[in-house]
Amino acid sequence: MPRYIRRSSYPLAIEDPQLAEKAYGSWADAIILDFTRRADRDWQQDLKSRMPAAIHDAARGGAEVFVRINSGAAAAELESTIFSGITGIVLRGVPGAEDIQKASQCLDALEQDRGIVGGSLEIDVEIDTAAGVWRSLEIARASPRFGTFWANEQVLCKNLGMSSDPVLEFEPLEYIKSQLITVATSVGGQAQGMSYPLSLTQEDTGEDELRKAVRRARDTGFKGAVCPHASWIKACNEGFRPSPEETAHYVKVIEVFAEGLKRGMASVPMDGKMIDVPVDLRAKLYLEWARRAQARDEEKARAHGKPAA
Amino acid sequence: MNERVARCSMFVTPTNPRFIDKAWTRGGDVYILDIEDSIAPAEKERCRRLIRESIHKASKGGASIYVRINKPFVDADLPYAVWPGVDRIMLPKTESAAEMRHAHEIISRLERERGIPEGYIELSPMIESALGAVNIYEILTAVPRKIWSQGGGGGYDMAVNLGIEMFADFDQYAFPVANVALASMALGIEATGGVFVPNPSGRVDQSDQAVKQAEALHAAGIHHAGALHPAFIHPLVSGLSPTPDEITWARKVIDECTRLADMGESVGTLEGKIIDEYEYDMALRTRDWAAACAAKDRFKASALSRAQAGAQQQG
Numbered sequence: 001m002p003r004y005i006r007r008s009s010y011p012l013a014i015e016d017p018q019l020a021e022k023a024y025g026s027w028a029d030a031i032i033l034d035f036t037r038r039a040d041r042d043w044q045q046d047l048k049s050r051m052p053a054a055i056h057d058a059a060r061g062g063a064e065v066f067v068r069i070n071s072g073a074a075a076a077e078l079e080s081t082i083f084s085g086i087t088g089i090v091l092r093g094v095p096g097a098e099d100i101q102k103a104s105q106c107l108d109a110l111e112q113d114r115g116i117v118g119g120s121l122e123i124d125v126e127i128d129t130a131a132g133v134w135r136s137l138e139i140a141r142a143s144p145r146f147g148t149f150w151a152n153e154q155v156l157c158k159n160l161g162m163s164s165d166p167v168l169e170f171e172p173l174e175y176i177k178s179q180l181i182t183v184a185t186s187v188g189g190q191a192q193g194m195s196y197p198l199s200l201t202q203e204d205t206g207e208d209e210l211r212k213a214v215r216r217a218r219d220t221g222f223k224g225a226v227c228p229h230a231s232w233i234k235a236c237n238e239g240f241r242p243s244p245e246e247t248a249h250y251v252k253v254i255e256v257f258a259e260g261l262k263r264g265m266a267s268v269p270m271d272g273k274m275i276d277v278p279v280d281l282r283a284k285l286y287l288e289w290a291r292r293a294q295a296r297d298e299e300k301a302r303a304h305g306k307p308a309a
Numbered sequence: 310m311n312e313r314v315a316r317c318s319m320f321v322t323p324t325n326p327r328f329i330d331k332a333w334t335r336g337g338d339v340y341i342l343d344i345e346d347s348i349a350p351a352e353k354e355r356c357r358r359l360i361r362e363s364i365h366k367a368s369k370g371g372a373s374i375y376v377r378i379n380k381p382f383v384d385a386d387l388p389y390a391v392w393p394g395v396d397r398i399m400l401p402k403t404e405s406a407a408e409m410r411h412a413h414e415i416i417s418r419l420e421r422e423r424g425i426p427e428g429y430i431e432l433s434p435m436i437e438s439a440l441g442a443v444n445i446y447e448i449l450t451a452v453p454r455k456i457w458s459q460g461g462g463g464g465y466d467m468a469v470n471l472g473i474e475m476f477a478d479f480d481q482y483a484f485p486v487a488n489v490a491l492a493s494m495a496l497g498i499e500a501t502g503g504v505f506v507p508n509p510s511g512r513v514d515q516s517d518q519a520v521k522q523a524e525a526l527h528a529a530g531i532h533h534a535g536a537l538h539p540a541f542i543h544p545l546v547s548g549l550s551p552t553p554d555e556i557t558w559a560r561k562v563i564d565e566c567t568r569l570a571d572m573g574e575s576v577g578t579l580e581g582k583i584i585d586e587y588e589y590d591m592a593l594r595t596r597d598w599a600a601a602c603a604a605k606d607r608f609k610a611s612a613l614s615r616a617q618a619g620a621q622q623q624g
Contacts, residue, residue, distance in 0.1 A: 178485070
């Protein structure tokens, strides 16, 4: 089950004058802060002066806050952006494990300097190159801080020499997505992503299409998505968790299996399907997943001063 | 006997007399005596004690016998699982080389103690988690014992581990299945296969689903599959055997390639198709697999006759 309830991650620029309103009104589980290095002034000093307020603004609606960092300049960018209130970083352009280890060492020092609990800052990795995919296992194993993979498919397609137009009738990156999900899961992390073709078009599409896409992404193994539009967030929050119908089904599964156990049977038929130990375990995990998602919604509702739905 | 022909391996629960007593009549190549997930925790001990007599009961129709043990109870299960008549131990949820080495050491000791040639019993790691899938190479190379690779996804446990709802209409296990299959093939290890066949209903008792599965596996060159319901046995056994047309074609290719070789050539045409060393190799594999299947079928038929006669005498 998901290590994190992080169904929707919404990127916003710290330069956006409406950052606070957008973050608060989005109801995203996480806000990813992007920044521009200003050429007309000391960009590090500029960022340091603005980040604490940006983090506060982004978190006001109950979202976790991440900052997106370029791995090639990670040390300087981390020094300028890591302050109390940050949950972690999204590192992009990562070619191998060494970048994760270096970033982790920087975070060790920054946590100590800035009053942040040691080892608490998470490193998420945006995979956007073939090298990143190929070395995904060593990347995920490089630091206990690793939390989440996210395939930036538009950039990855370009790196692979593929068209980023959704011209194919099948999912072109199916294997890569499955690899990132499997590898992340193998170290106790998770992966974020959207299903094809929305993963490439990033369109502000209709609700029905979006819900189907989220369902397919969830069935692929993704536990959330990075949302290019605020309009994606509600569908992601509702779709990357067990639905009320699934919850009701799994309550029944647990009941049927428990009855079977009373009769000494650990394999019980239900509607033509076999209910056994792993199915029962999954049912319990799904109910726990639903409970945690509900708790997360309540947490955000409290941040908005509203009762939970 | 012919334990390598395992077109259909079906799980049976030793604690259920209805399943175990009828198994020999069903025609499976292999029965897997399960101490794991189909056995309730309170029944594990009773199940362990039933394994030895179940070996004889389930194999009466010529089937080979495997035993699936519990990952948390390897030490407790193996003394009840390693007996003459068992061809393979299935190690569920394998995730590391250390688990393989531990099981191998216990099996080796029990083989010595029980008059089984050391190394006879195969060990089959079942890859049912993401960690197992990424560690597959070290798992398959961990011990000096014959290894079978037992899938890399598609199962209930992998779904639990990945946090996905099974039975979507697309391949949810592209990487773990391929990674396990590639590692197995690279090491020359046979695998019980997984080729994606849509089954949105999730039902395990429909023979038409078994037919589709057999066609997909056959096309992928995979000879072995598992089953949870008797309805799968005959479709898998017949569907994973070479067809008469395939056997005939293989014979023709072998004959023609032999003739070409006698003339010092390696490439020719047969009925409009180019044949070369790869076609020849495929033909040899088809011939050998056909012979193995035929031998297994004869063995099963003979055993079944004897068992039926015995049952009539008793009845």
